[in-house]
Amino acid sequence: MFRARAWPGFPTSKSLGSSSFGDANCMEQLLVHCANAIETNDATLAQQILWVLNNIAPPDGDSNQRLTCGFLRALIARAAKSGNCKLLTAMANVHANDLTMVNHKFSIIELANFVDLTPWHRFGFTAANQAVLEAVEGYSVVHIVDLSLTHCMQIPTLIDSISTRLEGPPLVKLTIAGAMEDFPPMLDLSYEELGSKLVNFARSRNIAMEFRVIPSSSSNAFSSLIEQLRLQQLTRAENGEALVINCHMMLHYIPEESLPTIPTSFENSTTSLRSMFLKALRSLNPTIVVLVDEDADFTSNNLVNRLRSAYNYLWIPYDTVDTLLPRGSKQRQWYEADICWKIENVISQEGHQRVERLETRSKWVQRMRNASFRGVGFSEDAITEVKNMLDEHAGGWGVKKEEEDIVLTWKGHNVVFATAWTPL
Numbered sequence: 001m002f003r004a005r006a007w008p009g010f011p012t013s014k015s016l017g018s019s020s021f022g023d024a025n026c027m028e029q030l031l032v033h034c035a036n037a038i039e040t041n042d043a044t045l046a047q048q049i050l051w052v053l054n055n056i057a058p059p060d061g062d063s064n065q066r067l068t069c070g071f072l073r074a075l076i077a078r079a080a081k082s083g084n085c086k087l088l089t090a091m092a093n094v095h096a097n098d099l100t101m102v103n104h105k106f107s108i109i110e111l112a113n114f115v116d117l118t119p120w121h122r123f124g125f126t127a128a129n130q131a132v133l134e135a136v137e138g139y140s141v142v143h144i145v146d147l148s149l150t151h152c153m154q155i156p157t158l159i160d161s162i163s164t165r166l167e168g169p170p171l172v173k174l175t176i177a178g179a180m181e182d183f184p185p186m187l188d189l190s191y192e193e194l195g196s197k198l199v200n201f202a203r204s205r206n207i208a209m210e211f212r213v214i215p216s217s218s219s220n221a222f223s224s225l226i227e228q229l230r231l232q233q234l235t236r237a238e239n240g241e242a243l244v245i246n247c248h249m250m251l252h253y254i255p256e257e258s259l260p261t262i263p264t265s266f267e268n269s270t271t272s273l274r275s276m277f278l279k280a281l282r283s284l285n286p287t288i289v290v291l292v293d294e295d296a297d298f299t300s301n302n303l304v305n306r307l308r309s310a311y312n313y314l315w316i317p318y319d320t321v322d323t324l325l326p327r328g329s330k331q332r333q334w335y336e337a338d339i340c341w342k343i344e345n346v347i348s349q350e351g352h353q354r355v356e357r358l359e360t361r362s363k364w365v366q367r368m369r370n371a372s373f374r375g376v377g378f379s380e381d382a383i384t385e386v387k388n389m390l391d392e393h394a395g396g397w398g399v400k401k402e403e404e405d406i407v408l409t410w411k412g413h414n415v416v417f418a419t420a421w422t423p424l
């Protein structure tokens with residue numbers, strides 16, 4: 001441990017409160033002081049605090065220590081970019097948490113196991129699939145537009161359920177946005193290979209499926225995808241086709257600010273790209289839109305505000321993984337590397353490089369209402385399905401209703417929300 005030595009301007013245990021330096025609240029305060037020192041170009045103070053954090057937050061410690069270590073590495077990366085802290089390279093090497101883990105490309109089996117570790121993704125899959133099944137009842141053609149961070153991992157379960165409906169299975173059209181950016185988790189298959197596997201799986205369930213990829217970017221609010229869907233709108237209406245828009249933890253990668261250059265697919269240049277995207281979806285008159293995302297706010301332009309918000313949300317995945325996986329396991333390394341990628345993006349990046357811009361459920365609800373959608377809520381069957389899924393996981397997970405929406409919780413704290421919408 002470090003020596004109890006006072007430096008000018010350094011936060012003391014008295015200024016941080018009566019708790020020890022190893023307490024999570026004190027770790028957060030140290031991170032805040034460090035962020036402020038970096039932002040005010042106080043290299044001496046920043047290095048002193050980083051040195052303390054380096055000693056009390058090892059990468060193989062308890063969940064709070066590992067969480068703090070992730071923020072330490074992100075602050076080191078931010079400080080190093082400023083060029084003011086010359087001794088940070090050596091400290092960064094101490095925390096080389098095998099960065100290759102962030103860039104790991106999963107096989108289908110690995111990704112399935114990764115997704116199944118916790119309800120983090122499965123909650124949204126389960127709630128969304130039940131809402132979709134109910135919305136497309138009676139349609140002979142179902143067009144699913146899957147905007148998902150998890151590379152269609154929820155689709156096989158949806159196909160399974162559709163295949164058993166009483167009126168017989170529909171023709172399923174599946175369209176995905178071929179992302180132009182790489183966000184973890186990444187897959188080691190091409191889109192063509194992925195599509196082939198999904199089509200073959202659907203065929204094994206006696207469902208005819210058409211699969212299509214439209215290269216499209218979150219950075220311009222998937223404008224090419226919207227354009228293609230608009231071109232098909234008349235045909236869809238003539239065929240009585242259900243249009244399902246499934247948004248699973250992808251929309252927060254759309255920039256939330258108003259931008260000077262607006263894609264031609266959008267007409268209104270006075271609002272944010274997120275709001276324009278939702279209004280463009282509304283113009284397509286979808287049968288249902290399901291929006292699932294993490295319930296936190298990472299949009300502040302103030303570094304300290306973002307740090308506090310992220311620290312008080314991202315403790316949850318570190319806490320949950322302690323109940324699941326042994327130290328040193330590959331799965332745990334992949335899981336925590338994914339969280340570290342988020343932390344580093346939120347803390348060390350700015351401008352277009354800072355893409356992890358979560359918004360709370362209440363903010364997305366307001367955006368959806370402003371775009372002329374109405375919430376349809378989730379049936380008791382959907383909630384029962386979610387509860388049954390949670391029974392397969394460790395204690396501590398729960399589900400609650402907030403207005404028409406449902407929220408996944410960990411030890412009472414909001415984690416992920418699920419909302420369902422139809423046009424007004």
